[in-house]
Amino acid sequence: MTSLKDRVKAATDKPSGRGPALDDVQHDRAADDGAEQGRGHKPDEGTMEFLRRYEQHFAEALPSNVDTTAFFAAVRSVLPTLTRCTPASQLQALLTCARIGLVPDGKQAVITASGNVATFIPTYRGFIELMYRSGRVDSVHVGMVHENDEWAFEPTAPAPLDFTHRPRPDLPKAARGPAILAYAFCWLKGGARSQVVVLSREDAEEIRDQYSDAYRRAQETGKLDSFWHTHFLDMWMKSAIRRLEKYVPTSAELRALGAIDDAGEAGQSQILLAPDPEVGLLVADAERAHRSAESSQDTAPRMLLVKGTRRGRSKPKKNRGGRRRAA
Structure with a gap:
């Protein structure tokens, strides 16, 4: 390659x-x-x-x-x-x-x-997809609380009583009122639940103003065409998902996605932060060797591969069938 x-x-x-x-x-x-x-x-x-x-x-x-x-x-x-x-x-x-x-x-x-x-x-769905791929997350929940929804947030209460949200889909959109909070949490394999992340509109605007060069450029040029302009609610929910990363088991791919997203907002090169397939194989080999060493002191761990020495394909054969997980 x-x-x-x-x-x-x-x-x-x-x-x-x-x-x-x-x-x-x-x-x-x-x-x-x-x-x-x-x-x-x-x-x-x-x-x-x-x-x-x-x-x-x-x-x-x-x-x-x-x-x-x-x-x-x-x-x-x-x-x-x-x-x-x-x-x-x-x-x-x-x-x-x-x-x-x-x-x-x-x-x-x-x-x-x-x-x-x-x-x-x-998108925020892309972050959710990578959370599922980690294999440690059972379900991810992200949503918006509107002014006239029924909800309660009591951080000191035990889960799941600390946060409840009952939307009002029976009401017209105008009757539900404007969005006032974005939230995100997940249930982990084994039954534990993560911390609930709650972001107000003011929180989202502070994140936008501090980190998004794309938003600032769109403001300066008068085009108003950044995703913060055209998809504010999506970016608000993505900000909640990004903050949820701190409280859930993560993966190298998910951490890389966060860095790539930040680079895009800052107008910087993204490809340099993307995972390299061959490096990923070496990391997997290292992790297997580490687990082998921990599981048995009598069995020597397999030698780590040196980049460029793997014969044949540099990664497993593609699954052309694919699959789709529901977020």
Whole structure:
């Protein structure tokens, strides 16, 4: 597999064959209306050329438990919305998405255009998906409390009495009142429950103002097109999920996703923070050797592999069938 430097060089040196620029596409909330990223765009010859050129790179970067068919279908849909972006930024955003193991379908993640730069943005559902993949989380709950909902929060009470929320779906949306709190918690394998994270609108706005360069740039230019402008409730809930990470068993992939999300908000390179498949194999080998050493002092742990010495494939064979977990 060629290096990232080689891939980016190839993307910038070769003609892209892209068609005429298209207007930026707004992404609706997938949970409410089932919208898919890039809906209405058909793959042109430039899109197909891009996919043919880099398909193997994406396939090698994807974890074995991700449905490759769904991933490439989403890529075909989103590429026509990125025609104003540089080929190098398209490649980096999509490789980052592939390495982290999320599908850029507008549900788990989106690839958005900021000027001529493509950026990978994980949604709160993407964070939830990686929480499930850790194997230690039984269920994740995230939601919004509206002004006229029935709810109570008493942090000193024992779980699950410390937090209750009874929405009022029988009322018209206007009658429920504005959203006043976002919350997130999870039940762990074995029956324990995590701490409940509660964020007010003021909390979310402080996070936005402090950490999001994309929001500040959109304010300064008057475009008001950052995700904090167009998907405030989603970003509010993602902030609650991000804070929940501190109170649940985590994984290397989940920690990397948080760093990647922060880099995207700050306008920094994301691909350098994405997990490397070969490094992941070495870490897994090290963990197995450590467990072996702890379980038996009489049996010597297996030798750790040196990067680049593994024969054959650098990762397990892909599961082309894929699977979908409910959040």
